[in-house]
Amino acid sequence: MTEANDPNCSVEDTLSRYLDAISNVTPECETIHIEDALSRILCEDIVIKSDYPSFDKALVDGFAIKSSDTRFADRRNPVTLKVIGEVALDSNERLVVQNGEAIRVSKGSLMPENADAVVKPVDVIEEDGVIKVLKSITTDTCVTKKGEDIRANSVFIRKNRKLRPQDIGGIIGTGIMQVKVFKKPVITIIPTGSELVPLDVEPDAGQIISSNGYVLKGFVEQIGGVGKIASIVGDDLNQVKNAISKALEVSDMVLISGGSSSGTRDYTVKAVESIGGADIIAHGVLMRPGHHALLAVVGNKPVIGLPGHPVSNMTVFQVFGKPVLRRLAGITRSFWQDRKETIKIDAFLSKDICSPEGVEDFIRVRLIEEDGRITAYPYTGEASFLSTLVKSHGMVRIPAECACLYKGDRVEVTLF
Incomplete structure (x- = not known):
């Protein structure tokens, strides 16, 4: 067991030391279907393997033409082009347009071979199988070129992005159906205190319904973790120690609610100290509420002892638990993400x-x-x-x- 050097450090210094203590903790990754990826954190860059779009397509409804045919066109001297066919939106038929010809296209449809522009209906007069083009049309007018949006082998979305609905749509649009994301960290919450009773038990005088665990579970899941509330543990050193040891076996982080103070029935600190390899980073921080917060690392896993008072409990989680959980979830501490998450x-x-x-x-x-x-x-x-x-x-x-x-x-x- 290693003890903290200063039991009354500032919040900033304590948090910095605590994050340093878990700096070598690397979140694991897993591959999931894109349908399940909303609000998950990318574990690797998404690289597009082919151009997007994968073909030249019409940007508007109109007529695909060779722009050189309209070089001298204007309203007084329109250019007449023969309409030889149509490309439907769902067609993959590659028609060919020659000089003096036009092919009707829909917005998003495949551009005919040799065509390099689309003229809008408002810029033509259509009659008897021909169109009269009323203005000069330049190359690539109203055409989305192959690879114009995303080039092959380029990064589409970078690692550590928390995927939004529009990200999901964009990924699906490129044809990717499996993404690699960070596993959701599992956080076990241990309610301690002989005065606590479960939700389904009517409390007697002197008893309290255990509620802190549900507040913490909610915060954990808002951030992107999996919150699991353990059974209530009474004020007994061995029971608290056993509960922590059991939680460490199945969790990435343990939150102990209650028992972090210095009273005769506060066993959290002693229980953590008695576990092999425990490193106490801080017990006591220059803050209120939450002065008696316990910050420890056991077996490379964060263990936080939070006061039992509801507001102190929530404050300690917001100040210390949240940054640690974000680290475990793979969320980088960039300015933009901090502003979005907090x-x-x-x-x-x-x-x-x-x-x-x-x-x-x-x-x-x-x-x-x-x-x-x-x-x-x-x-x-x-x-x-x-x-x-x-x-x-x-x-x-x-x-x-x-x-x-x-x-x-x-x-x-x-x-x-």
């Missing part, structure tokens, strides 16, 4: 909020649109109040070096 908006504080200097504070806020701008109403102090979880839309960070933020200040709100 939405932040500006708002104006409704009242002063203060925090002890030296501690990074995460304040839950409710957002209301007033007078054309968004006002953030803070919830302070009620670390375990369930109502604040439901009513709040996000959180405001008060930096460790800042004592207070004041009414009317513009603040950045990280949405849940």
